[in-house]
Amino acid sequence: MEAAIHPRGGVRRLLPPPSFFSRGYGDSGADLRPEAVLAAALRGEDLLMFRRKLVLSKWKIDFRPTQAARVPVIDLHMTAATMQVSQEDFQKAQEQLKLLKKDPGNETKLKLYALFKQATEGPCKAPKPGMLDFVKKAKWDAWNSLGNLSQDEARQKYAELISSLVSAESASQKKEASPEEGRHDGYETLIVTTKNNITKIMFNRPDRKNAINHQMYREIIKALEEAGKNDSTIAVITGNGDYYSSGNDLSNFTNVQPGEMEKMAKDGAVLLKDFVGHFIDFPKPLIAVVNGPAIGICVTVLALCDLVYASDRATFHSPFSQLGQSPEGCSSYLFPKIMGLAKASEMLLFNKKLTAAEACAQGLVTEVFPDRSFQKEVWARLEAYASLPKNSLAVSKQLLRSMEKEKLHAVNSRECEVLMERTLVDLLLI
Numbered sequence: 001m002e003a004a005i006h007p008r009g010g011v012r013r014l015l016p017p018p019s020f021f022s023r024g025y026g027d028s029g030a031d032l033r034p035e036a037v038l039a040a041a042l043r044g045e046d047l048l049m050f051r052r053k054l055v056l057s058k059w060k061i062d063f064r065p066t067q068a069a070r071v072p073v074i075d076l077h078m079t080a081a082t083m084q085v086s087q088e089d090f091q092k093a094q095e096q097l098k099l100l101k102k103d104p105g106n107e108t109k110l111k112l113y114a115l116f117k118q119a120t121e122g123p124c125k126a127p128k129p130g131m132l133d134f135v136k137k138a139k140w141d142a143w144n145s146l147g148n149l150s151q152d153e154a155r156q157k158y159a160e161l162i163s164s165l166v167s168a169e170s171a172s173q174k175k176e177a178s179p180e181e182g183r184h185d186g187y188e189t190l191i192v193t194t195k196n197n198i199t200k201i202m203f204n205r206p207d208r209k210n211a212i213n214h215q216m217y218r219e220i221i222k223a224l225e226e227a228g229k230n231d232s233t234i235a236v237i238t239g240n241g242d243y244y245s246s247g248n249d250l251s252n253f254t255n256v257q258p259g260e261m262e263k264m265a266k267d268g269a270v271l272l273k274d275f276v277g278h279f280i281d282f283p284k285p286l287i288a289v290v291n292g293p294a295i296g297i298c299v300t301v302l303a304l305c306d307l308v309y310a311s312d313r314a315t316f317h318s319p320f321s322q323l324g325q326s327p328e329g330c331s332s333y334l335f336p337k338i339m340g341l342a343k344a345s346e347m348l349l350f351n352k353k354l355t356a357a358e359a360c361a362q363g364l365v366t367e368v369f370p371d372r373s374f375q376k377e378v379w380a381r382l383e384a385y386a387s388l389p390k391n392s393l394a395v396s397k398q399l400l401r402s403m404e405k406e407k408l409h410a411v412n413s414r415e416c417e418v419l420m421e422r423t424l425v426d427l428l429l430i
Helices: 018-025 034-042 047-053 079-099 106-121 134-144 151-171 214-229 258-281 297-304 331-339 341-348 356-361 371-386 390-429
Strands: 002-005 011-015 062-064 067-070 190-195 198-203 234-239 286-290 307-311 315-317 367-369
Touching: 079 106, 079 151, 106 134, 106 151, 190 214, 198 214, 198 371, 214 234, 214 258, 234 371, 258 297, 258 390, 286 297, 286 371, 297 315, 297 331, 307 356, 307 371, 315 356, 331 341, 331 390, 356 367, 367 371
Parallel strands: 198 234, 234 286, 286 307, 307 367
Antiparallel strands: 002 011, 062 067, 190 198
16 A cells, blocks of 8 residues: 655545455455445454544545556545544643743733633532632633633643744743833832933833733832933833733732732732822823833823823723722723713723724724834834923823822722722622
């Protein structure tokens, strides 16, 4: 039997040798069905098992008295073998996951968790965790979102996702911003630079999609304080990597003992109030350069910025009710004022994710740029703004914002109180 091996490992052709038909298999009374011929040719292969493995295309046999039959190409699909390989890949993927050096980030880890549970246990039938148990709730939501996805499909998607992570890690190192002139010292989660009258505050946790942990909250507060006092004309906030920010880091809520939950809720409210307060009080033009998806607190404080420029690949999502939370960053007041009550309700109550174009149409974003030219176009404008008279810009901003500053601080305080109260009530229900 002559065989040509398909590049992906399956059998592409099977060509019986001339001697095969010289032993009587070409008689008019012989069984010439493809599976019968191939079964005889393979000698000893169990016909039932063989038929289960192969899906045969039609083929013709041309018998001539002076020559052996000629058999055209036969496409054979090794369906059973593919299933076995998929299971092997699933096992291999689990080992590869342990070898990854980079943390893939919360979103990817939730996908991996969900696919693994679906692959090994099937659709989610576990009881839904309480709203306060943020980590378990996020895991349950991810698993439950897969619905009736089959275990075979889940194994395949799990293996494919890990394969993509391995490929990305081996192809490139962590995307780091190159050292820049005027870089500020004392930051681990941010890159802060002052150059050409612009202080740039860059979220620098690209391997975690710039998720904000407690340290990052404090460093942003520090960076805003420095930018407000130095000689720069404007300040810019942006993200390093593909994301602007994926919101709160789930690690903020892990490893907290039951007896520490009340303290965590109160400390978190104090930190959040201080964080938002620095946006309210910032004395210079503050411009957000949204380079990718934005989630949670980093969406709500955009309303406190003076300009918001976005790449067309950016999205804006504030899934508070989905996470059992309530609005923050003065969004309960500013979002209805900016976009109207109905559109604000879609975002803050019903978790609607906006595209960059939608966010611009609703007034949250100033202008949208094509991603391919985003950085070039935006920074050309920023450099032009930075050349304007510094004192004039600062005075003009104060006139625009001062009338509402007291109101914004009151809204910020109330939002933080509500978040803390809800957390403490949930604690009593546990």
